[in-house]
Amino acid sequence: MIPTLPDRLITELQQRLLAWYAVNRRDLPWRGRSDPYEILVAEVMLQQTGVERVAAVYERFLAEFPSFAALAAARRQEVLRAWAGLGYNRRAVYLHECARVVVERHGGCLPSEPEALRRLPGLGPYTVAALLSFAFGRDVPAIDTNVRRVLGRLFSLAPRDERQLRAAAELLVPAGRSVDWNQALMDLGAVLCTAGQPRCSLCPLEDLCGWSRGQQEARRNGDRVSMALRVAERPEPYLGSRRFLRGRVVAILRDLAPGTLLTIEDLQARLAAVGAHVEISHLEEIVRSLAAEGLATAREDDHDVRIGPPD
Ligand code: SF4
Structure with missing residues (x-):
């Protein structure tokens, strides 16, 4: 329960x-920037990719596409x-579509x-809040994953209690300091209040934190609470071979000359060459889903499916 915070x-x-x-x-390449386009690019990249991988791509991406207009074109x-290197390619499609809408409807300036x-x-709601x-x-x-975890532990909130979480988060934002405050919570979650084992002894909030008090109590009682909580927080192992295959297909397509179309058998052979073996029927289904999401071009007739880079 979140207390009424004095x-x-x-x-x-x-x-x-x-x-x-x-x-x-943390000194990160997207920190300290004020251009909404540059901030949006960072936020979209960071949605499902760790900071190290984003840092390796971010400035190169901005050098190639320095504005909404450049990206839209x-x-x-x-x-x-x-x-390439970031994964979850659907985000690139959304970012590209977003740039086109910003140029067409908002004169190239993010509203x-x-x-x-x-x-x-x-x-989504997180990206909108981050931009604001x-x-x-x-x-x-x-409220990203790190902030969610920090506030959940700090106030001993029930998992998925969105209402309490939001109430706590809104109460805490210092007037005029939201940039530093949001980044501070994110950094605390990334550096000390990590998903596995938080380093509470180094945390500036330790004596105010519900989780830390609970751990101390558990240790005193000699029970196994902390182990159970750690296990409960451990993420499910990733088993998504479909995602892996989609990523491999996108990687093959982006290196083709524009306008090139591969037969499904050719694509199957190219995948096999990088250790990804897949049935034709499964591959056809993946190809159709990539085309529906704007990540590929697929041409079908009665006998054949051909696939190429997106238009
Ligand atoms: S005291 Fe521990 S659990 Fe609480 S916010 Fe700090 S690192 Fe997280």
Whole structure:
């Protein structure tokens, strides 16, 4: 349960975390930027990819597509090529479509109103909140996985209690400091309050934290609570061979000359050459789904399926 947070507790949490952040903040290539386009690119890349892999691609992507206009004018295949290394290619399609809408409907400038942002392709609640804070300085919380975990532990919130989580997050944003505050929570979650074993002894919030108190209590009682909680938080192992195959197909297509079409058998052979063996019927189904999502071009007649890079 989230307590009714007294003002002095809110102030204490804010001061301690911001002081910790001033010394421990991660130096990341998208930090300190004010161009909404550059912030949007980072947020979309970070949605499902770790910071190290994003850092390796981010500046190169911006050098190739420095603005909404440049991205909107690019071919889909060029965008997918620049996206290589990040995975979850559907995000590149959304970002590309988003750039086209921003150019066509907003003159190449990202709108700053929440409703207009929500109408853009591929922008979910988290990305909209992150843009409002990082690009437009609004006092709103940006609740990503790290922030969710930190606040959940801090206030001993029930898992998936979205209402309590949001209430806590909104109460805590310091007026005029949402950028630092949101990034501070994210950094605490990435560096100390990690999914596996939080390093509470180094945390500036330790004596205020429900999780930490619970752990100390459990140790005193000699029970196995901490082990059970750690196991409960461990992510499910990834078993998605379908995702793997989709990624391999996209990688093959983005290196083809524009307009090239492969037969399904040729594609099957190219996949086999990189160790991915797949039945023709399964491959056809993957090809159709990639084409439906704008990640490929598929041409079908009665006898044949051919596939190429997206138009
Ligand atoms: S004391 Fe531990 S569990 Fe609580 S916020 Fe800090 S690192 Fe996370």
